[in-house]
Amino acid sequence: MATRSRRPERRQEPLSRERIVEAAVELLDTVGERGLTFRALAQHLSTGPGAIYWHITGKDELLGAATEAVVAAAVTVEPSGRTADSPEDTVRAVALGLFDATEAHPWLATQLATQLSRTPWTTVAPRIFESLGRQVRAMGVPEAHWFTATSALMHYILGAAGQNAANSASAGPPEGDVDRDAFLDTVSTTWEALDPEEYPFTRAVANQVRGHDDREQFLAGITLVLAGITALHRPGH
DSSP, rough: OOOOOOOOOOOOOOEEEEEHHHHHHHHHHEEEEEOOOOHHHEEEEEEEEHHHHHTTSSSHHHHHHHHOHHHHHOOHOOOSSSSOOOHHHHHHHHHHHHHHHHHOOOOHHHHHHHHHHTTTTTSSSHHHHHHHHHHHHHTTOOOHHHHHHHHHHHHHHHHHHHHHHHHHHHHHHSSHHHHHHHHHHHHHHHTTOOOOOOOOOHHHHHHTTTTTTHHHHHHHHHHHHHHHHHHOTTTTT
16 A cells, blocks of 8 residues: 655744744834834744743843844945945944934934934943944044044934934825925925024025925034044144
C-alpha cells in the first residue's frame, strides 16, 4: 500500500523583540498610542500577550523601543557617493531624516518630547546628539562649545519638525495640497487683518505664509543655525 507523504509544516518566524517593535510601530501609525495595547499587538502578531511580555515588560518600554527604532533609521545617513559629504551636508541629511520621520509617524513628535524631557538618559537623546555632535566637531568648533552648538541644532530640528507635524495634523487629512493651502490661506488672511499699529511686522509678512514649502523653510533654518555656529566658532577664533 502506498503511503501518503506528510505535508511539511509551515514554520512561523520566531517572535523576537525586533518583530514586536516593528509591529508596534505599525500599530502606532494606524491607531495611535491609545490603540497600542498588548492585546492589539498580540492579535497583530498572531500570538499571545504572554509571549510579548517575555521580550517587553510594559507599554512604556514598548513606546521607548518604537521611538528608538524610528529615530535610529532617521539619523542613519548613507554617503551620497558623488563627492565627500561635508559636515554641513550630513547635518542637513540627519535633520531631514528626523523631519520626514515626524511626518510619517504622527505619534513620534509627542514621544520625542516626552522622552527627551523625562528620560534623556535613554538611548534616543544620545543617538540624536551623537549624530549631530560628530558633525559639529568635524566643522572645527572648539571643544568648549560642542555642547552648546549641538544643543542649538538639536533643539531647532526637533522643535521645528514637531511644529510641522502639529501643523499637518491641524490642516486635516491630506487629499492633495487642498487642505494645506486652505489652512495657510486662513492663517495669512487672519494675520493681514490684525491691527496695523500693534502687528506691523506680522501683517507685512502675512502673504509669505501662503504657499511656502515646509521643507525648504526647515532647511533654511538649518542653514541659519549652521551659519551662526560657523561665524561664532571658526577654527582659530
